[in-house]
Amino acid sequence: MKKGEKMKRCKWYNVCPMKMFYEKGLLDSHWINDYCNGDWKKCVRYQMEENGRYHEDWMLPNGLLDENLHAYLKNNNL
Numbered sequence: 034m035k036k037g038e039k040m041k042r043c044k045w046y047n048v049c050p051m052k053m054f055y056e057k058g059l060l061d062s063h064w065i066n067d068y069c070n071g072d073w074k075k076c077v078r079y080q081m082e083e084n085g086r087y088h089e090d091w092m093l094p095n096g097l098l099d100e101n102l103h104a105y106l107k108n109n110n111l
């Protein structure tokens with residue numbers, strides 16, 4: 034990134050379930066810092082979204098499924 038260039042946040046952030054999980058305290062901030070506010074192009078969720086490929090709401094930015102997040106969604110009928 035060039036000097037003076039503003040770091041952009043991932044364009045999907047406001048509609049991404051990772052935002053909701055983070056705000057509920059279910060997701061460590063490193064995911065948001067490393068991906069959403071960092072190198073979002075490396076995010077598997079971002080890449081799949083761009084390609085119109087289905088992915089579960091409980092899939093982490095690195096592509097791994099998180100069963101704790103899955104359980105939260107199920108328990109809250111989300």
Ligand code: SF4
Nearest residue numbers: 043046049069076079
């Ligand atoms: S998790 Fe991935 S797709 Fe979602 S906002 Fe963060 S970088 Fe974007």
